[in-house]
Amino acid sequence: MIGVFDSGVGGMTVASAIEQVLPDKQLIYFGDLARAPYGSKSPETIRRYAIENTEFLISKGATLIIVACNSAASVASDILQSTFDQPVFEVITPAIDRAIAVSRTGRIGVIGTRATIKSGVYEQEIKRKRTECKIFSEPCPMLVPLVEEGWLNKRETKMITRRYLHPLKMKNVDTLLLGCTHYPLLKHLIQPRIGKRVKVIDSSHEVAKRLHDFLESRPELSRSLEKKTENTYYVSDVTDAASMTAQRIFGRKIKLNKI
């Protein structure tokens, strides 16, 4: 099975993208709602949670791990890769490679939670791969609660989105990386506010495409992931708001199994 974890339901944008690109693969999801959000927590705490979540997915039969949480991917990918034998994918690298490929001016904007932006992972990785790039990052901590409230079209959400994007617009970025799995749900507000010519990179789609390519070159592993039953969605806590956000992401009702 493909095991996907996130701090909450935001990572379901990744699960949903994988379902679209690899509809015949078995997927298991874990959303750590009881300890969400990770974005406001320290690196040490996030690393501990990431290891526990991976252990849970492996215990349920996952043979491939997707870190669908930018906060965890930015501070815990290394430790997961060195701790576990299973291949570990994360939402950051595929999005970075895409941004580097499409940016013409090399002026790239990155938005994410405080933890992700503070980690500097996007900036370091982009500069390592294409040294002449100029990276401009903005933490956008209010966007996750706004998405989780379902305020996807409220005036306040538009104002807050504009407030966050304004400095990046002033820097004339030609590419904007959505460094948080919740943000694709606000893409309809982000694209017009950053400017229609700016390429907005959605990390969920990029990691799904990367996984697709990886499996194409590994037919045996690919066959072992074949779908046998419905995909399962586990969470460490259930709330009405989480169920509604899950439904919003998949466009259908999702059964959340509490563990």
Next chain:
Amino acid sequence: MIGVFDSGVGGMTVASAIEQVLPDKQLIYFGDLARAPYGSKSPETIRRYAIENTEFLISKGATLIIVACNSAASVASDILQSTFDQPVFEVITPAIDRAIAVSRTGRIGVIGTRATIKSGVYEQEIKRKRTECKIFSEPCPMLVPLVEEGWLNKRETKMITRRYLHPLKMKNVDTLLLGCTHYPLLKHLIQPRIGKRVKVIDSSHEVAKRLHDFLESRPELSRSLEKKTENTYYVSDVTDAASMTAQRIFGRKIKLNKI
């Protein structure tokens, strides 16, 4: 020692009010930042966390517990009172008694997190004590992240505050209960938006007064709580935003000890 716990640093408004009313008492605080916020979590999860937090405070020498978190107080007070021998105070009852005492029309508004409002605890308790009261409640889930961001005077915060209070204003409440320990930091926005004639009840002050009265009638217990050293503030995680909010609440720098 007086042991105070909250999901994060919001409960420090309670600790601060206790320091003002009982400056000679020893206080120990625990903010469960690693698992914050509680407001979006289920009652079972909140109860489990509340028991663990109380055990921690008792292990550090607390002989009296203050639940400085409305989400925990609304769903976990009973279980704490039946599980532990130590007296347990919480932020809800004193505020309710005050609201009942000051309301002339009996039309009382309550604002809080989703968990607190959904629990119906304010409505039930007020009606039990004064049956003819009419209670109007509004969940205000965006206010905690706004306070934690330090956006205390931003235009968006004013708009969101107005949006939440509007239905209560339309109901002509004469008293408004702040059912979340973060909200006193927004009182300067709340009071003008709900109307200057409406009495705004701050639960932090009410629980501090209640504790003061309780200790007056128990001189022996009161003596045992005498201050011997600086008050200590423990947290399960440290972040810059939490440190800044703590500083904002106390008006001075607060050392957060991570456990």
